[in-house]
Amino acid sequence: MLDFLKSEPQNIVVVGDAFVRPETMERAVRASRVNAAEVSRVFWGNEDKDDFAARQMNLEKNGPEAEPWAEGLAPLLKDCTVLMTHFSPVPRGLIDRAPKLRAVLTCRGGMEHIDVKAAGERKIPVINVIRNxxxxxxxxxxxxxxxxxxxxxxxxxxxxxxxxxxxxxxxxxxxxxxxxxxxxxxxxxxxxxxxxxxxxxxxxxxxxxxxxxxxxxxxxxxxxxxxxxxxxxxxxxxxxxxxxxxxxxxxxxxxxxxxxxxxxxxxxxxxxxxxxxxxxxxxxxxxxxxxxxxxxxxxxxxxxxxxxxxxxxxxxxxTPHIAGATVDAIPNSPFLLMRTVDKILTQGLKDRIVNYKEIFSD
Missing domain, CATH: 3.40.50.720 (NAD(P)-binding Rossmann-like Domain)
Structure with missing residues (x-):
């Protein structure tokens, strides 16, 4: 289904944050079946978790255009084939500036931070994970x-x-x-x-x-x-x-x-x-x-x-929005996500390809 992820070398950009570290993302990618020829790390936002919570709320309410991309991401988009994010936004403008982009992966279930429609128009699969x-x-x-x-x-x-x-x-x-x-x-x-x-x-x-x-x-x-x-x-x-x-x-x-x-x-x-x-x-x-x-x-x-x-x-x-806050769910989400990707590659699992119908409609 997405065999290119393992059959062809991928230039992967991982965008971490205060809750999901970019180095954890890289480890998860390299432990998977994906052919990770190159992995670049970027950090979105800062270490202030209260600031992160405010940004998260803004994205959930107002969509991927509501917050800026991660600093340092723009120069990497030209050659990026796979973009992996947690909460860093993926708006249409970012997708338009990534001509080689072939997959977007996110370490969460919600899609408020990603322009799934724009990805679908380019036949770019968006893959999420239900971590919580x-x-x-x-x-x-x-x-x-x-x-x-x-x-x-x-x-x-x-x-x-x-x-x-x-x-x-x-x-x-x-x-x-x-x-x-x-x-x-x-x-x-x-x-x-x-x-x-x-x-x-x-x-x-x-x-x-x-x-x-x-x-x-x-x-x-x-x-x-x-x-x-x-x-x-x-x-x-x-x-x-x-x-x-x-x-x-x-x-x-x-x-x-x-x-x-x-x-x-x-x-x-x-x-x-x-x-x-x-x-x-x-x-x-x-x-x-x-x-x-x-x-x-x-x-x-x-x-x-x-x-x-x-x-x-x-x-x-x-309670103060803590239902999904367990010590294992969020930090380990990159590994859960890449296990999902591996199941797509080995078993044809399609449930977690958010825009499956748009991508494979032809």
Whole structure:
């Protein structure tokens, strides 16, 4: 499929940053099946991780044109055949200045920092890696338990000296197996979460406009209930967990119209993207106790401030966008990525070629 990566010598440029080091990227490339004739290292940004977080948020909200390329990258583009990045942006202008570019690799799942359309127009495959699907799925499951069983709330009250056993949801606290969990989006994180919930014998319903039923069957989810619309999920589920990408079409689609469908005993879980949810509508629903609660790891504006409206609510669990932050996932992502590339070369794996249909449509 991409045999040129191993059959022909490649001039590879790796662009690392404060979280994924360029030297780690080079080691991963040289340990793979790719014919790495030359590897050049570039560093994007600086060592300030707070600055990195701000740049990341800007790219996720505004796309690959929102931040400058890595300093020192431009002179290397003329001969670059493979570009490997973590979060350094790959806009159309960069692609246009790389006449020999034949593949773009990224050490993450999100594509906000890459102009995938521009790459597709040049028939350049973009290959990503799902490095944190399992960590985020585990975290989402943890948030469900923390919210429904009052783990976080009771801890907070005990730390303040209160021995409290009554909470706003005390009248309907249940085991997970007695609740129906609805997943809006069944991509990589949603799939991993569904596998874990199924193992715990939790009733599931799922909705995804691009549902891969064969993949569901391969993962033992062939008998899971599929519903047609996200509104069906909000109407039927006791816990609604979001697993959608943030796009112009999905921004703000979870709003009052969805919350009004939920039972007063239902909860919202969001470990995907804060921008999916109309935050003002959610806070209003929480204040009125129109829904039982929400557990959130992501927000439309980060970091949160007291003015964002969550302070003082007694039916919310919030964490500072840490669902995917494990010590193994991000630093090791170059090796995970190159193992994915090796599977493409040896097994014809196509799931991680983001623009596969555009590249191989002819």
């Amino acid at each position: 699907a399992v960590p985020v799925a585990e975290f989402a499951l943890g948030l469900m338990l923390a919210m429904t069983r009052n783990i976080a709330s009771s801890h907070h009250r005990l730390m303040e000296g209160e021995w409290l056993k009554e909470f706003p949801n005390s009248g309907f606290v249940s085991t997970l197996g007695s609740l129906t969990v609805g997943l809006v989006g069944l991509g990589n994180v949603g799939m991993e979460l569904a596998i874990r919930l199924k193992a715990l014998e939790v009733p599931l319903i799922v909705q995804d406009d691009y549902l891969d039923r064969d993949r569901m069957k391969r993962n033992g989810l062939g008998d899971v209930t599929i519903v047609e619309t996200k509104e069906d999920v909000f109407r039927l589920a006791d816990l609604v967990s979001l697993h959608l990408r943030l796009t112009p079409e999905t921004r703000g689609i979870i709003d009052q119209s969805c919350f009004s469908l939920m039972k007063p005993s239902s909860y919202l879980i969001n470990t995907a993207r804060g921008g999916l949810v109309n935050q003002a509508d959610l806070i209003d629903a929480l204040r009125r106790h129109a829904i039982a609660g929400a557990a959130l790891d992501v927000f439309d504006r980060e970091p949160l401030t007291p003015e964002d409206g969550f302070a003082g609510l007694d039916n919310v669990v919030i």
